[in-house]
Amino acid sequence: MTTTLQPTGVLGTTAAQLRSAELEELITTDPGRFRILTGDRPTGQLHLGHYFGTLHNRVRLQDLGIETYVIIADYQVLTDRDVADHLSDYVEELTLDYLAIGIDPERSTIFTHSAVPALNQLLLPFLSLVSVPELERNPTVKDEIVHSRQSSVSGLMFTYPAHQAADILFCKANLVPVGQDQLPHVEITRTIARRFNHRYGDVFPRPDALLSEAPLLLGTDGTKMSKSRGNAITLAATADETARLIRGAKTDAERSITYDPATRPEVSSLVLLAALCQGRTPEQVASDLGSAGAAALKRTVTDSVNEFLSPIRARRAEYARDRGHLRRILRAGNEQANAVANATLAEVRTAMKCNY
Template sequence: MTVTDTTQGADTTEDAALHADASYAVSHARSQTLHELIDDPQARGRDRLRVLTGDRPTGPLHIGHLFATLKSRVAIQDKGIDTFILVADYQVITDRDSIGDVRAATLGQLADYLASGIDPERSTIFAHSAVPEVGQLTLSFLSLVSDAELRRNPTVKDELAATDGRPLSGLLLTYPVHQAADILSVHGTVVPVGRDQLPHVEQTRAIARRFNQRYAAGEQYFRAPDALLTELPVVPGLDGKKMSTSRGNGISLGMTADETAARIRKARTDSERRITFEPDRRPEVASMLRIVGLFTGEAPEAVAARIGDGGAAVLKRELTAAVNDGLAPHRERRAALAADPAYLESVLREGNARAREVATRTLDDVHDRLGLHY
């Protein structure tokens, strides 16, 4: 990202990079402390932790979601951390005209959450659209950020670049403020993210501090949340690019074993007989080796050495078996859940009510500090 100092007329790219590195170092240190608190209940003591995380229901969850987020959410929940999981249905419309069947995608996402081990008795699962207080909080938070801040947010830039020239919508521009409202509406203190999502958390921290200073007379009403930096496993698509079911390069958690086998059979490899792990030169083969390793616990180099001259046919056979065997328990639980939409809807209703109760109290408190109670 290039930042221009308009007073000097000089490009400050290097300064911006140094600032980003320094910011990451501070976030990394805070994250390490969080990991220690989460892992040790005695160390947590009276320190209240509440996690806010979630996904947009833009399509079926795939194995990338399983390894990168779902497993870690279950682990955090099982350590007794209060966890709120957002189905960000409103955010589906930030960067697309055709939103598809959001309701079906939401219920499918919920089925995958529960099948992965997320317990609705211990984690609160709620939908954006069911908690209108989040939208009202967004209005007050918009007064705390500048247009320039939003436009230079790297995540907004990346999302815009992925829309293939679509004009920047007001909703996409203010996406970081909506996320801040998601987090602060339930007083989230921990936000699991990868490094690329740090700017969103930093924007939320800034909004919390500014609200406290401007509207709460310095009272620490909102606690600035911390990023829980996660070392996300590399789960590329079958073609070596970012996994996405819409690209046809992903393996959805809800696929049948036969659908999985068919998807893998159609995947491209290359003409070389011997299987080697060379991500730069052989991205498709490397992706398949990585996926096998995630399910079997092997390093991709070890998988390649084991297959050797077996070629693409053996690699695809190994991949199909690893995925189908590894996902069999999840798929069995998911199928049972998907067959009972009334239960899924009841889980969401209960989560919505729980989240809305917290968000309503937050909005009331905010209105008190703004002098907006009549």
């Protein structure tokens, strides 16, 4: 793919939202001009926050015919951990989640970070194009350092933004679906692409961030939904596990159910979750419940979530019966990703005059 979108400069959230609206129009009229890179770190099972935040959008873009690469970033698990316990299991679980929600390996390339040496080799020239202060200012790096459970962080943590640039640029992706918190990663990727092209010649596109109108779902404890906090409803959770988690969800003392995220965040998050699963507005769900109270709200949410997840759970269970099939999907994806990465690295070597 050679199409490069017009540069947008360093974008704030408002500008990124405007640009995303433009991109959505282009996607509708000409999806073939785009190539997407997206993915996750294999640190546990994906949850409903992931689904409504990013996963359903990936399936939508795939189904529109956009060439899609989905990375399982197993090397990046090491950025904020001493060891990568159960990594192989987590990779399989992540693959199961992808298949269950509708990622199609016939139309999307699912691959693992560690299996694509040429991708990782791009990290070296990319690091030469950014300064240490630029890496230190990255919000994700700063946040991970603050919340790290280790006494100190490894040097690998500081390479995280450049490594993500390699993830995006190895396949010359020109579109990256992200949440607002990931905008700085796309911006540093654009910076690296611009600097490489200026120094060595035109090799890389400058990718655009595609912001979705992803709703913010709180965890059952009222804080950010997170795999590590034990407050998330995973896609793999059973109906009973889901019911137990929702029964324990934080609400408030008011009996009337309203949708008011600013003043009633916990209740509103539950209302929103039910609405998303039902395909309705939060206001409609709240109106139906009226003054029925928190117990009725939780029953509604439980029924809505379990009905919504039922077909996903069924597909997941079916795929889980054949773990060999998962490995075959990953091998095929790794083979495809390696072919693309090798070609890109060859271009980079030629541009840098490193062909010996």
